[in-house]
Amino acid sequence: xxxxxxxxxxxxxxxxxxxxxxxxxxxxxxxxxxxxxxxxxxxxxxxxxxxxxxxxxxxxxxxxxxxxxxxxxxxxxxxxxxxxxxxxxxxxxxxxxxxxxxxxxxxxxxxxxxxxxxxxxxxxxxxxxxxxxxxxxxxxxxxxxxxxxxxxxxxxxxxxxxxxxxxxxxxxxxxxxxxxxxxxxxxxxxxxxxxxxxxxxxxxxxxxxxxxxxxxxxxxxxx
Amino acid sequence: xxxxxxxxxxxxxxxxxxxxxxxxxxxxxxxxxxxxxxxxxxxxxxxxxxxxxxxxxxxxxxxxxxxxxxxxxxxxxxxxxxxxxxxxxxxxxxxxxxxxxxxxxxxxxxxxxxxxxxxxxxxxxxxxxxxxxxxxxxxxxxxxxxxxxxxxxxxxxxxxxxxxxxxxxxxxxxxxxxxxxxxxxxxxxxxxxxxxxxxxxxxxxxxxxxxxxxxxxxxxxxxxxxxxxxxxxxxxxxxxxxxxxxxxxxxxxxxxxxxxxxxxxxxxxxxxxxxxxxxxxxxxxxxxxxxxxxxxxxxxxxxxxxxxxxxxxxxxxxxxxxxxxxxxxxxxxxxxxxxxxxxxxxxxxxx
Numbered sequence: 001x002x003x004x005x006x007x008x009x010x011x012x013x014x015x016x017x018x019x020x021x022x023x024x025x026x027x028x029x030x031x032x033x034x035x036x037x038x039x040x041x042x043x044x045x046x047x048x049x050x051x052x053x054x055x056x057x058x059x060x061x062x063x064x065x066x067x068x069x070x071x072x073x074x075x076x077x078x079x080x081x082x083x084x085x086x087x088x089x090x091x092x093x094x095x096x097x098x099x100x101x102x103x104x105x106x107x108x109x110x111x112x113x114x115x116x117x118x119x120x121x122x123x124x125x126x127x128x129x130x131x132x133x134x135x136x137x138x139x140x141x142x143x144x145x146x147x148x149x150x151x152x153x154x155x156x157x158x159x160x161x162x163x164x165x166x167x168x169x170x171x172x173x174x175x176x177x178x179x180x181x182x183x184x185x186x187x188x189x190x191x192x193x194x195x196x197x198x199x200x201x202x203x204x205x206x207x208x209x210x211x212x213x214x215x216x217x218x219x220x221x222x223x
Numbered sequence: 224x225x226x227x228x229x230x231x232x233x234x235x236x237x238x239x240x241x242x243x244x245x246x247x248x249x250x251x252x253x254x255x256x257x258x259x260x261x262x263x264x265x266x267x268x269x270x271x272x273x274x275x276x277x278x279x280x281x282x283x284x285x286x287x288x289x290x291x292x293x294x295x296x297x298x299x300x301x302x303x304x305x306x307x308x309x310x311x312x313x314x315x316x317x318x319x320x321x322x323x324x325x326x327x328x329x330x331x332x333x334x335x336x337x338x339x340x341x342x343x344x345x346x347x348x349x350x351x352x353x354x355x356x357x358x359x360x361x362x363x364x365x366x367x368x369x370x371x372x373x374x375x376x377x378x379x380x381x382x383x384x385x386x387x388x389x390x391x392x393x394x395x396x397x398x399x400x401x402x403x404x405x406x407x408x409x410x411x412x413x414x415x416x417x418x419x420x421x422x423x424x425x426x427x428x429x430x431x432x433x434x435x436x437x438x439x440x441x442x443x444x445x446x447x448x449x450x451x452x453x454x455x456x457x458x459x460x461x462x463x464x465x466x467x468x469x470x471x472x473x474x475x476x477x478x479x480x481x482x483x484x485x486x487x488x489x490x491x492x493x494x495x496x497x498x499x500x501x502x503x504x505x506x507x508x509x510x511x512x513x514x515x516x517x518x519x520x521x522x523x524x525x526x527x528x529x530x531x532x533x534x535x536x537x538x539x540x541x542x543x544x545x546x547x548x549x550x551x552x553x554x555x556x557x558x559x560x561x562x563x564x565x566x567x568x569x570x571x572x573x574x
Contacts (some may be wrong), residue, residue, distance in 0.1 A: 122315035125275050126329040126380065127301035136331070140319040216360040217318045 012175040020157045023096035031104025039112040060102040092169030111145025144215035151207025225251040230283035243269040245440040258431035259420040266440040267420040275307045308377030312389035314369040316361040323357040329380045347375040367398035387419040424467045453497040480564035495559040496533035515541035
């Protein structure tokens with residue numbers, strides 16, 4: 001493998017990690033609270049609110065059903081407004097974040113729903129406020145599931161970032177397409193795929209490890 | 224301590240509302256252990272959950288420790304709930320917190336400082352015997368230990384009342400006993416009023432002072448545990464009580480038992496001793512005075528709230544006239560006696 005190719009791979013890897021890191025971080029920051037709101041405003045929940053629940057649910061579903069490649073182009077004006085440009089690695093993080101947020105929200109929602117209703121009831125019986133129930137009961141109990149959800153999101157984002165690369169975002173996917181497909185260098189594409197496999201594997205293992213550490217439902221030593 | 228007046232709760236599931244509680248009124252005294260027993264679906268869980276407003280009554284008034292609860296909401300309700308501890312059938316411990324942090328939870332909710340929390344939690348862990356498990360997670364504990372954590376947690380905010388929602392129903396009999404003993408101990412040491420709901424009569428017998436029997440959303444009977452056990456009035460109460468103290472007659476006896484008197488036969492009697500008379504030697508007295516032999520077929524003496532309750536089945540061997548005198552004599556001494564039937568004399572050698 002030529003030193004030039006190694007340099008290209010390293011640059012691509014850096015760009016991919018940058019795009020995915022920023023957008024996953026922002027998606028987690030926005031998606032987890034969104035998931036909380038989706039849960040607590042649901043029917044029979046501590047802050048039941050049908051209109052809010054319906055509207056948020058619809059927005060989440062609409063975003064999730066838009067194909068990423070269309071979303072990427074459709075929100076170019078928004079991207080330009082936020083980053084000042086619609087081309088480049090930083091610009092790619094905007095659509096990636098917007099696509100990943102509802103994804104995180106739904107995954108967080110399903111983990112939060114799995115928290116035993118008895119725990120919420122016990123906290124209510126002890127005089128907990130809705131905010132205390134969210135921060136001291138729901139989130140701590142759902143953390144292992146939420147972390148697993150964020151891991152899934154990161155892995156999906158690595159896939160999406162290849163498409164973002166196609167609009168000038170750079171990254172490994174872009175490298176693979178430009179060299180492997182457009183310049184007929186299949187070995188570059190192969191190298192890109194290998195690097196991606198290793199990256200995804202590393203992310204998944206790290207996510208699993210953190211989720212397992214956080215999960216106290218399984219006795220120590222059996223985890 | 225707890226006054227419940229005309230409590231009603233109706234659940235509206237679709238178009239047909241179901242009445243879970245129909246006009247329940249109870250008065251629970253300071254420092255007593257009050258049991259509420261009923262079959263599943265009787266409304267007992269709804270009743271206990273109305274006391275801390277986890278369930279909002281459809282009508283009626285509830286006051287706890289002189290404070291009207293049923294009209295509260297928001298911060299005032301949260302404040303009032305801190306005076307009412309609760310333990311649950313499935314413990315409801317936070318899996319992500321250690322034993323110490325679970326017990327500290329209500330104090331944390333009340334905004335107490337770390338130092339204060341440490342000072343309060345340590346003696347509670349000691350009280351429930353879990354000092355050595357303070358850094359363990361609930362998943363590492365047995366059912367009985369989890370309920371002990373639940374009890375310590377419920378006591379942390381120094382409540383005046385402890386509600387127990389089927390607190391021993393998920394535990395084996397031995398663990399149940401130790402948890403009940405702990406509750407009794409806490410009741411005596413702290414003067415805590417305990418309201419306990421259960422479907423298990425042995426639980427009532429073991430620790431309650433007074434009991435209300437709930438059936439289809441209504442209180443059908445209430446009284447001291449001794450009264451309920453020794454003189455149950457409602458049919459449902461009788462069935463609950465008989466599960467615990469009336470042993471069924473041995474099948475050998477049932478086979479021999481006949482409804483009508485036999486020429487060469489003996490009468491089978493059930494004699495029930497309650498209260499102070501249980502200690503007087505009435506059996507030997509009638510044997511001596513009337514010359515009737517009493518052959519004991521079955522018998523047991525239970526102690527309910529420290530008072531004896533005896534229940535024996537005898538075959539009375541003697542002249543019909545004398546046997547009737549024996550029955551009258553026992554009745555005159557305020558004991559219950561019941562003719563179960565007649566059996567042919569298996570041993571009579573002489574007429």
